[in-house]
Amino acid sequence: MIHQILFFIFAAICVAGALNLLLQKHPINSALSLIVVMGSLALLYLLLGAQFVAAIQIIVYAGAIMVLFVFVIMLLNAGVEEDTHGSRIAVYFGVPAVAGLVGMVLYVLLQSSHIDYQVQLGAFAKPTKDVAMLLFRDFLLPFEVTSVLVLIAIMGAVVLARREP
Amino acid sequence: MDTLISLAFLLIKILVITHVLLGAVAYTVWLERKLIGRMQNRWGPTRVGPFGLLQPIADGIKFIVKEDLLPPGVNKPLFLLAPLLAVALGLTSLAVIPFGESITIAGHTEALQISGITNPHGGGAIFDPNVGLLIILGVTSIGVYGIALAGWSSNSKYSLLGSLRASAQMISYELALGLSLVGVIIMSGSLSLREIVNAQSGNILHWNFIGGWQFVAFFIYLISAFAETNRIPFDLPEAETELVAGYHTEYSAMKFAMFFMAEYANMFTAACVATLLFLGGWHSPFEGISWIPSLPLPALLAAFVPVFWFALKIFFFIFFYIWVRGTLPRFRYDQLMAFGWKFLLPLAIANIIVTSVLVAMNLAPLGSK
Secondary structure, three states: OHHHHHHHHHHHHHHHHHHHHHHOOOHHHHHHHHHHHHHHHHHHHHHHOOHHHHHHHHHHHHHHHHHHHHHHHHHHOOOOOOOOHHHHHHHHHHHHHHHHHHHHHHHHHHHHOOOOOOOOOOOOOOOHHHHHHHHHHHOHHHHHHHHHHHHHHHHHHHHHHOOOO | OHHHHHHHHHHHHHHHHHHHHHHHHHHHHHHHHHHHHHHOOOOOOOOOOHHHOOHHHHHHHHHHHOOOOOOOOOOHHHHHHHHHHHHHHHHHHHHHOOOOOEEEEOOEEEEOOOOOEEOOOOOOOEEOOOOHHHHHHHHHHHOHHHHHHHHHHOOOHHHHHHHHHHHHHHHHHHHHHHHHHHHHHHHHOOOOHHHHHHOOOOOHHHOOOOOOOOHHHHHHHHHHHHHHOOOOOOOHHHOHHHHOOHHHOOOOHHHHHHHHHHHHHHHHHHHHHHHHHHOOOOOOOOOOOOOOOOOOOOHHHHHOHHHHHHHHHHHHHHHHHHHHHOOOOOOOHHHHHHHHHHHHHHHHHHHHHHHHHHHHOOOOOOOOO
């Protein structure tokens, strides 16, 4: 019962943060709203019982990636978003498109929602060891391929940032 | 009924632990002024109360009654949010830190940890979050925002420079700090703080610092913790000779005090993590040595002996922080970055490799496991 209440509280915060992200005119407010979204997502993972994923979500997304976003906004001292002709057209087409998409997803979900397929809160409460078993045994190859991808990205960043002598 | 009792105990734990910490923060400031004073051959606070012991209360009153300035040109919501964020996140880590095994009051066993729960089906086993260490790291990584936003929203060049330095420094040293903890995690095979401490149960030779071969990791952690908490010799974010006061230049009265509290709360968190991971948590250094007689203490007092050892270890770290502040000069900024990235980080990675090899070859640490 208390888990359901918590779920709705944090789901509401998550959606509110996402909406605020879009509605805010100043980039730093949008970035902070995104942090709220990341944080409440972590709490939703926690409600599912996935403690490790929740902690990693906070450390990697809310902690590391968003710090870089905020950093860039602070360094460039980005001002308030300008309301151009193009952005107004994007609003006229974007809002109905998103509404249509959300409606479609909701319809499909409500049509196919069956008690058997529903996720139970706390269903993923497994120790960290199981996550490691999945990553380093069952899905070792995709995991290692991803790490190569990350390595390439790091090398690309170094090449781009290197100053020509 | 049982739930109500548990909730009541939880509330008591939160209140007691938070207030003890805030009291300790206030008296750490007193201790720091006193010790630094003696190191510099002066008295430190002596006027307010005996030995200046009432100085923290006087400071508190001063912070509350001072004028709360709001400089023109600041981004008001973020300017107000930043100190709140800093102090809230500084206190959040306390939720997962275990201070001792458990105490039993009137048949009710209660874990000495805010987030620790006793097995509801009886048996007295205690559960705590099985990613406790990651929660602390996560809260620390969010803690950067308090400082970053304070500097940016102040709309002042000194604040911005200070907060940029602080953020860059904290992000850089967080890597070395996180990696230095991996060796301990390998040794104890768990991310739960309670299990990490229990894996070191026994006398001083069983602690990760010595028995787990983690002395290199311990020194990496200690140095990174100084940088994470912006203490001398890494206090570049508030280097007063060049940046006035760094990120909190524009803050006054209680808002300034909140940054102060956050900094000292972070010092305590860093000391707690060092104690739990490297120095055996609440275990006595003489535990299990048969020729040392145990003191005949009344039961209630005996229950608090582990907490005493924990507090003593924390005190050692706090003393060490102050001692270093009285001894070392400040680093230059490029030295700080080079030291973190080119020395501490590779050393931490080497420590992980050596520890993994030791564990893989089944070279048992001295004593346990």
